Structures are given as structure tokens and as C-alpha cells.
Amino acid sequence: MNAPDRYERFVVPEGTKKVSYAQDTKIMNAGSFTIEREDHTVGNILRMQLHRDPNVLFAGYKLPHPLQYKINVRVHTATQSAPTQAYTQAINDLDKELESLKEAFENEKTRYDEMPKQGY
Amino acid sequence: MPKKGTKKGKSADDEPKEQNKLPEHLEVQRTRVVCKADAPTEGFQYAGAFAAMGIDNSVSVDKFCKNFKVMVNRLTEDDMEFDMIGIDASIANAFRRILIAEVPTMAIEKVLMVDNTSVIADEVLSHRLGLIPLDADPRLFEYISENDVPNERNTIVYKLHVSCKRGSPRLTVKSGDLEWLPEGSQLPLASPAQSGDKQKTYTSFGQSQKDIFEKPLGVKFKDITIARLGPGQAIELEVHAVKGVGKVHAKWSPVATAWYRMLPEVVFREEIRDDAAEKLVKKCPVNVFDIEDLGNGEKRAVVARPRACTLCRECVMGPTGEQVELRRVRDHFIFTIESTGALPPEVLFTEAVRNLEEKCERVISELS
Numbered sequence: 281m282n283a284p285d286r287y288e289r290f291v292v293p294e295g296t297k298k299v300s301y302a303q304d305t306k307i308m309n310a311g312s313f314t315i316e317r318e319d320h321t322v323g324n325i326l327r328m329q330l331h332r333d334p335n336v337l338f339a340g341y342k343l344p345h346p347l348q349y350k351i352n353v354r355v356h357t358a359t360q361s362a363p364t365q366a367y368t369q370a371i372n373d374l375d376k377e378l379e380s381l382k383e384a385f386e387n388e389k390t391r392y393d394e395m396p397k398q399g400y
Numbered sequence: 401m402p403k404k405g406t407k408k409g410k411s412a413d414d415e416p417k418e419q420n421k422l423p424e425h426l427e428v429q430r431t432r433v434v435c436k437a438d439a440p441t442e443g444f445q446y447a448g449a450f451a452a453m454g455i456d457n458s459v460s461v462d463k464f465c466k467n468f469k470v471m472v473n474r475l476t477e478d479d480m481e482f483d484m485i486g487i488d489a490s491i492a493n494a495f496r497r498i499l500i501a502e503v504p505t506m507a508i509e510k511v512l513m514v515d516n517t518s519v520i521a522d523e524v525l526s527h528r529l530g531l532i533p534l535d536a537d538p539r540l541f542e543y544i545s546e547n548d549v550p551n552e553r554n555t556i557v558y559k560l561h562v563s564c565k566r567g568s569p570r571l572t573v574k575s576g577d578l579e580w581l582p583e584g585s586q587l588p589l590a591s592p593a594q595s596g597d598k599q600k601t602y603t604s605f606g607q608s609q610k611d612i613f614e615k616p617l618g619v620k621f622k623d624i625t626i627a628r629l630g631p632g633q634a635i636e637l638e639v640h641a642v643k644g645v646g647k648v649h650a651k652w653s654p655v656a657t658a659w660y661r662m663l664p665e666v667v668f669r670e671e672i673r674d675d676a677a678e679k680l681v682k683k684c685p686v687n688v689f690d691i692e693d694l695g696n697g698e699k700r701a702v703v704a705r706p707r708a709c710t711l712c713r714e715c716v717m718g719p720t721g722e723q724v725e726l727r728r729v730r731d732h733f734i735f736t737i738e739s740t741g742a743l744p745p746e747v748l749f750t751e752a753v754r755n756l757e758e759k760c761e762r763v764i765s766e767l768s
């Protein structure tokens with residue numbers, strides 16, 4: 281009936297960008313990113329990764345409304361960095377961390393599988 | 401590209417470790433969550449939290465890779481427990497969320513009802529059918545969108561045709577009665593225009609699924625009760641299973657549960673002896689404590705199995721409240737995955753990691 285379509289939860293509507301950036305009008309080096317069709321899964325790890333960056337003064341995210349499938353990430357950095365730079369860096373780092381995590385997991389799995397063979 | 405995070409991490413690591421130590425109570429605050437009788441106390445997490453003391457609380461990629469550890473404790477066909485050490489709660493939570501809602505599986509989505517004279521209503525029966533776990537690897541299938549024609553690459557068809565004869569006892573319909581139709585639907589869509597034409601059905605398979613897939617695409621468990629039929633009742637229907645994610649409907653969730661808990665740590669602030677020790681051992685419902693005999697009739701409580709602790713806080717309420725401290729290790733997660741059967745749990749986890757990586761890439765490539 282008036283339920284939103286299922287695909288609306290993951291299909292970015294036409295004419296909008298997946299990620300958009302808006303510079304803050306009052307504070308230098310601050311701005312907010314709007315990420316379409318994402319939720320706490322990405323928002324929270326992004327926030328965490330930004331907090332790990334010593335140049336980031338403030339980072340937070342919000343999900344404006346459960347039926348609006350997007351998140352806002354607000355970043356404020358020190359002068360030697362910029363929100364876009366911190367954002368790119370954070371995601372690149374995250375990507376590398378996940379890569380190494382996956383590798384570690386697979387190594388561990390092989391080790392576990394081989395345990396019975398070695399007579400444990 | 402020189403990375404500021406990397407440089408920063410190096411300089412902090414190169415310094416002698418001793419100099420970089422926080423006073424003990426702050427170290428506990430940084431790495432542990434302390435559980436008091438009423439509520440846990442939170443610590444600080446951001447990069448500069450302890451900067452005033454010359455401690456770099458930031459985490460670079462290098463540091464992360466060096467400190468990260470996994471340990472598999474249990475791995476069976478459909479359930480797995482492993483420890484992840486050195487990650488943030490938000491990453492563990494992201495994996496949990498992805499496992500539950502975003503790793504795809506196959507599930508029954510359409511039910512074409514031909515006959516249903518059983519007491520169970522059509523919509524309830526359809527719902528029950530939807531929740532049956534299927535033994536099909538979702539990675540071999542494609543998503544079907546609204547205007548797509550169902551074909552051998554995006555749909556699995558089953559039929560269910562059972563009836564209970566008059567005069568016979570009641571019949572229980574089990575999931576094993578679902579019969580896989582590798583050639584596609586058998587229900588005619590419309591009568592052929594010319595008598596020589598092939599009969600059109602609800603699917604258009606170009607090829608038998610038997611030729612594409614190595615093993616038959618049955619149901620995972622054959623003993624799930626779908627309905628019960630009284631004498632003279634019958635069910636005849638055909639179902640179409642498609643690929644989907646748990647976000648849309650829970651029937652597509654590949655896990656029964658996926659959860660994590662932080663490693664519990666039980667410490668004594670001071671020794672507990674004799675009667676008090678006996679009482680403490682009795683109090684704990686999961687036997688975390690043991691008694692150590694010190695000789696000459698003296699006894700002392702020791703923490704024997706902290707991992708079993710459920711944090712019921714029984715031991716910090718009452719007389720021993722001051723002597724026992726309950727903590728959780730902030731970056732040590734005991735992660736459990738219970739699969740519903742479509743994919744083994746370790747594959748589910750790697751899929752989840754891949755999923756998260758893809759998400760990150762999407763989120764970055766489309767900026768600018």
C-alpha cells in the first residue's frame with residue numbers, strides 16, 4: 281500500500297550522488313559528508329577511524345531518520361589537514377586494515393584446519 | 401604517498417616502551433570496561449585522549465596490522481566461535497550487522513498456489529515456506545529485479561504436491577516433500593498460440609540446472625514441519641526461490657545468530673579466604689571461581705575460568721563487592737556465528753569482510 285519500495289533501501293535515487301560534501305560556512309576545515317543508502321555499519325566505523333587520526337578535532341555521524349536511508353558524517357580537522365583528506369585517508373586505512381584482517385582470518389582458518397593432522 | 405598516520409605510528413613505536421606507560425588506573429581505563437554492580441564505566445577512545453601524558457592513543461594501519469590477532473576456538477559445519485583481538489567495537493559490530501542483514505542467500509519468495517484445502521491459510525503457509533533454509537550457494541546466483549524473466553541463473557523452482565487420503569491418519573508435511581524442479585516451472589502461463597509451440601511457463605530456463613550446478617539444490621533440513629493435513633485435504637503449489645539480503649526480509653539472513661561479547665576479566669582487589677571464598681564459589685552460577693588449598697586448613701578463592709563469566713554481577717553485589725572487580729577487555733571480542741546452512745560460517749565471515757570492503761570502496765570512489 282503506502283509502504284516504501286524495498287529497493288529504496290539500497291538503490292541510490294537518480295540525480296543524487298552516493299557521497300556529497302558540504303563545506304561548513306562558518307568554521308575553517310570543517311564540513312559534512314552525506315552518504316546515501318548507508319547506515320550505522322559504515323557510519324560507525326568511519327567515525328572510529330576518523331577518531332584515530334590525530335589531525336581530526338571532531339568527527340561524528342548521524343542517521344537522520346530511520347526511513348531516510350542516508351547518513352551524515354561531520355568532520356572538523358586541524359589546519360594541516362582537511363575534511364576530505366581525513367575522509368579519504370580514513371577509508372583507505374580502513375580498506376587496508378580489512379585486507380589484513382581477512383588475511384589473518386584465512387591464515388588462522390588454515391592453521392585450525394591443519395591442527396588435527398598434526399596430532400593435536 | 402607518504403602517510404601521516406604511518407609516520408606518526410613509527411615515531412611512537414620507536415620510543416622505548418617504558419616511557420610510554422600510563423599509570424595503572426588510567427591504563428585500565430584505556431583498555432578495559434569496568435563493570436560495577438549498577439553500571440559499566442566508560443573510558444576514552446580518541447587519538448589525543450592521553451596526549452598530555454605523552455601517550456599516543458591514535459592507531460595507524462601499521463599498528464593495527466601488528467596488533468591484530470584471530471584465534472578460532474570452535475569450527476563445525478554450521479557454527480563457529482573465534483576471538484578477534486585488537487579491533488574496535490565498531491568493526492565487530494559492522495561485521496555482526498553485515499552478517500545478519502547484508503550477506504545474500506537464497507530463499508523462497510514466490511508461491512504459486514494451485515490447491516490448498518488444509519487448515520493453514522495460504523499466506524501463513526507461504527510465510528512458513530519462505531523461512532525454510534535452502535542448500536544453495538548464493539554466490540552462484542544473480543539477483544532478479546522486478547522486470548527480469550526468471551531463468552536458471554536467478555531462480556530455483558520447487559513443487560510441493562501432497563494429499564492425505566480419506567480414511568488415513570493425519571499427514572505431516574515436511575520440508576523434505578519439496579521437490580526440486582531443475583527444468584523450471586511446470587505451471588502453464590497461457591495456452592500455446594499454435595499447437596506445435598512449446599508450452600510457456602512461469603519461468604524460462606534455457607538449460608537444466610542439473611547441468612550447471614554440481615549438487616542438487618535441495619532444502620537444507622528435510623524435517624521441518626510445514627503443515628499438517630487431515631483426511632481428504634491436499635496442498636499443491638509451486639515455489640520460486642530468489643537471491644536476497646536480510647535487510648529486505650529476515651528469511652534471507654544467512655545466520656541464525658551472529659553475536660560478540662568482550663572477553664570478561666575477573667580480578668581480586670584483595671584476597672578472599674576461607675568462608676567468604678566458599679560463599680563466592682557457590683554464588684557464581686557458571687563456576688568462574690575455584691578454591692585453592694593453602695595448607696594448614698586455609699583456603700583462598702582463585703579465578704579459574706574467567707572466560708565463562710556471563711557478567712551476571714552476582715559476585716560484585718553483596719559482601720564481596722569491594723574485593724572483586726569485573727572488567728571487560730575493550731579490544732578482545734569473542735565472536736560467534738551460527739549459520740542457517742546455506743554457507744559454512746567461515747565463508748560467511750569472509751563474505752562479510754569482502755562486503756565491508758566493497759562498501760568502503762563505494763563510499764570513496766564516488767566522492768569528487
Ligand code: SF4
Pocket residue numbers: 666683684685686687688708709710711712713714715716726
Ligand atoms: S559476574 Fe556472575 S558469572 Fe561472572 S564471575 Fe561474577 S558471579 Fe560469576
